[in-house]
Amino acid sequence: MQYQSTRGQVSEVGFIDAFLMGLATDGGLLVPSTIPVISSDKLEEWRTLSFQDLMLEIFSYYLNEEIPNDELKEMIYASYSTFRHEDVTPVHQLTDDIYLLELFHGPTFAFKDIALQLMGQLYSYVAKKYKRPINILGATSGDTGASAIQGVRGKEGINICILHPNGKVSKVQELQMTTVQDENVLNLSVEGNFDDCQRMIKELFADVNFKNEHHLCAINSINIVRILAQTVYYFYAYFRVTDQRPELKGVPLHFSVPTGNFGDIFAGYLASRMGLPVGKLVLATNENNILERFVKEGIYKPDGFHTTYSPSMDIQVASNFERYLYYVLDEDAEQTESYMKSFQESGEIRIPQELLSKVQSEFAAYGVIGAECLATIQKYNDEKAYLLDPHSACGVAAAERTLPAGEVVVSLATAHPAKFNESIELCEIKQEFPPQISALYDMPVRKTEVEGTLDQVVAELIPFYHRLQVK
Template identity: 35%
Template sequence: MSVRLVSTRGGPAVDLPAAILAGLAPDGGLYVPEAWPRLDPADLDAGSGFTAVASAVLELFTSDLLPSPQLERLVGDAFARFDHPEVAPLVELGPDLYLMELFWGPTLAFKDFALQVLGRLVDVALGARGGNAMILGATSGDTGSAAMEAFRDRERVDVVILFPEGRTTEVQRRQMTTIDAPNVHAVAVEGTFDDCQDLVKAVFADPGTRDDLSLSTANSINFGRLITQVAYYYWAAARLGGPVSFAVPSGNFGNVYSGYAATRMGLPVRRLIVGSNAYNVLDGFFRNGRMDLGTVIPTLSPSMDIQVPSNLERLLFDLFRKDGERLVEAMIHLREEGSLTVMGGTDDLFVSRWYDDEDTMAAMREVYRSSGRIVDPHSAVGI
């Protein structure tokens, strides 16, 4: 029996196909499992390749959607487009310090991991249930091109991606605006990523528009994005042996939340280290239980220039003991007052740090000096 998913704001349980086709719950909440399935790392074959690990994770959520052999073919097809035989190779930077390379996908973004699989799962779900869908999303950087590449030329799906004009890198802008496929569209918006994300959420909050267009989303608010990312936490831990700590550069809190999901599924993890740039709302939350929204200022790591990390709502749902009403009140207070205080904290699993652009450049120089490797500003925040 596949996992059932509930809304963080109290909505009824649905199956995975309904959750990935909807993206956002009708009440505006995000989908999370009623109960997390378990995957003992010891049950994975010692020499398993990445696709085998990903299939083992995904099968826990998709067994009602497609049989194991079909899932394995789907996963194999998704990662066949990656340009490294290990898919997510680990590179040693120093004693007990490794860099997991997540840039070998077709758009060079870590989001290729989830979106190449999600595009195929959406195809399967639409084939089983009939109809078409429109993927509406917002991007602060590389989600847009990764989503457009994952869904390009799919007959049942149209894609519309909003991005903040002048606030992505030139490479990211060109990736989004030069994909030659009739079903994908990039739209520049005057404002910030949070403005783009608010527009997307407002459209999803209108039941009539949502139903008329059969809207879904490829942003990390779609639970289908998160489950594939869980796989590379299991993969890295298996390769390195024993419990490890993961330092994750964080913007919308989706990637590091997947690490948290892995711990809920049974993966031993010492620490999840949340790395933030000057948008240090997450650092404030994990240090003292308080979020304060500040001024929007572009940084060298634009994919992380996010004031309101959407996926934090999933963690808050656990911290609030699955009290949807309390969560709604908290999110309203954050939007209206610009701050949120949560007592109780997240025990010792999460730790956090934040770094400004000067710190980021210093880290990039140090990594190059010590290892000869060039890292991007986002990775430098994690390092």
Template identity: 40%
Template sequence: MRYISTRGAAPDRDFAGVLLAGLAEDGGLFVPQRWPHFSAEEWRALRGLPYPALAARILAPFTERSIDAATLQRLCFDAYGSFTHPAVAPLVQLDQDLFVQELFHGPTLAFKDIAMQLLGRLFDHVLAKQDGHLTIVGATSGDTGSAAIEACRDRARLDVVILHPRGRTSEVQRRQMTTVLAANITNLAVEGSFDDCQDLVKAMFADAPFRDALRLSAVNSINWARIAAQIPYYAAAALSLGAPDRAVSFAVPTGNFGNVLAAWAARRMGLPVARLCIGANRNDILPRFLSGNDMSLRDVVPSLSPSMDIGVSSNFERLLFELLGRDAQVCARIMTGFRESRRMAVPDAAWLEAAKLFHGTSLDDDATRAEIRRLHDKTGYLADPHTAIGIAAGRAGAIPGVPTVAMATAHPAKFPDAMLAATGRRPDLPPHLADLYTREERYRLVPNDLAAVEDAVRAATLKNAA
């Protein structure tokens, strides 16, 4: 399997090369040169497999010629062995045709663990074969950082620097990052928004001398391996509900478009997905695009669902590339124009094609609290703010007779204040995090300035090399 850039000016790579590179040199995102496709018979043969074995089978075409099948399966079983639910990503039924898939049974209580626990092991495997070392930089709106830190802590071949927007994550999210005092972990609190953090990461990758000197790689969903590692849980849910002989829909709370893109990729591989419902908070660029081809930038507004406080949905570029018939020149032109004009000029034909499959819903904070309360009162289910938005999106975009699976992306205990206000209940953290509020924190405050951030990243790497 080879990978190409959505902007067409970077050399193609194999899976190992894409994993280590993260972002393409031309500023684009890597996508498979060809999409693997499973027949109905092949999908049926995957029914009943334990989650790690299912993940290895689905990922095998993407890692072809980089990681052999036996090694991949070993890494998958190792990655998911510590999850607290034996199904890894279990389904819970809320209504006749409405389910949630709980993706928060990993070590940091968020869906990012499912990809990150595998990514940490993939990095180790590839770097050991090359006798190499990487500096991983990532931006987080809440959950990516803690999941990446937990997956990569104490790994000798990795230095990890995570940027988070100061004061714009929940306290639990921040402490899950800043209380990991491993020598190879550095946390930077940026005076700005998540979009500022994401832009700083992309700017570091665009700074070729800096990128090469520190051997930068990424753990954000700009790294294709992150998307690939999320495809299996969509397959697991669909197969449990009768696929490939029965279509399903998915409802995904998303800001950066990575999680729902993995669902789209599963569909591209032959899984019968009828509709993809996108849930957003007040930062509603994706619903605005789907309803009226309005992909325009607005200031990011803090909300009850901070992991979706995002103005630029980076992974949309991968879908745009496909909607444009894989025309990299046009894709590059549109993305460059987007940065300059703050409005993405998506051709109407591409927009209409997207609107056939995707349905968008947005909830403000009051509506989010009301949805959390409604779910709790009706079913007894405690859904964190992100999950509640996803469930609401699933109801709004439901197709009669087609089961909808909403992604439960975070444990409610990660947002205790929101849960208390909405339901009167303050969920407890699980035992392994029970002392989180008393742990020592360590992070560095930095301005929203590329030179200052690069200095901090360089200092962290030099400290660990000493």
């Protein structure tokens, strides 16, 4: 397997180089040169595998044998050894037709742990084996930062800097990042919103000289390895639901996915392309509904930024949208580059009706406004004694609004409600915090506040990254 850019100027990149490159040097995003298609017989063979062994099987199609199987297996098992559930991503039946894929059993109580614990192991492997410095740079709307930091804190040969929008993440999300005292961690609290942070990250990665000089590596979902890791739980969820409902074997299952950056739902799209029986991918968002508008109208255009009860989805410009656009355009890199250049110049993309019909055959979308989000939390707490976090509530609400009654859907529960108690309290619900989260409030905080300019960010980055010397 090789990797190539959505914009066509980078190709024949191996797995480790793709992992280290993050953003392609032509400004595009890396995708597999071909998507492996798994037969129905092979899918049935995978049914009895543990989550860890399923990941090992799926990654074997993407690795080019660059990492020995026994070493990859060791990294995978180490990645999930700290998870609080033996199934890693268990499935919970919420109603007759709605199943929850619980993705919050990792160390930071969010779905980002699934990919980022593995990526931390991979970065450590590369740093040691190739004796090269790893300077991770990422932006977060809340969960990515904590998960990424947890994956690499204290690891030799690795530094990590995370930008988060000042005052626009939940209190627990901020504490999970800023209470980490390891010297290889730098938290920059940036004036502005997540899109401002993400824009600066992309600018720095697009500056090839700066990227190479400072050994920048990506932890955001622009990194293809993060997407590959997230495909695994779609397969795992399908097996667990159809174990409970044998009559559904071979029948496409719908998935409802809370998303702002289009990464988690793109992983579901990739799983579908690999042969997993997937019906509709329901794109659940909030008032920042640029992606909903694209699915319904074929117009991709940022609107005014909204602060919501589901802050991890408070995103206007979705990093992974370009990957999906590439496949909508039948892997036409030249056309993809043209669309993205037009977006940079005019601030919008419009696709013709025939392409919109293709999008709508694969996706549904629904933007859940604040009151509806809180009402969904309240409803399932009262009726099912199950407390949803606000992002997971958006996923459930979107599934209810877009899919016919009686059709089975797996809705992704992306975070533990304790991470977003500000929203839970608005429902007049008092929850008990896990001890790991309660302890955060008594820990010292370390962060650096900066203005929302690239110059200010770079001024903090360079001396931090220059400390690193690989032994």
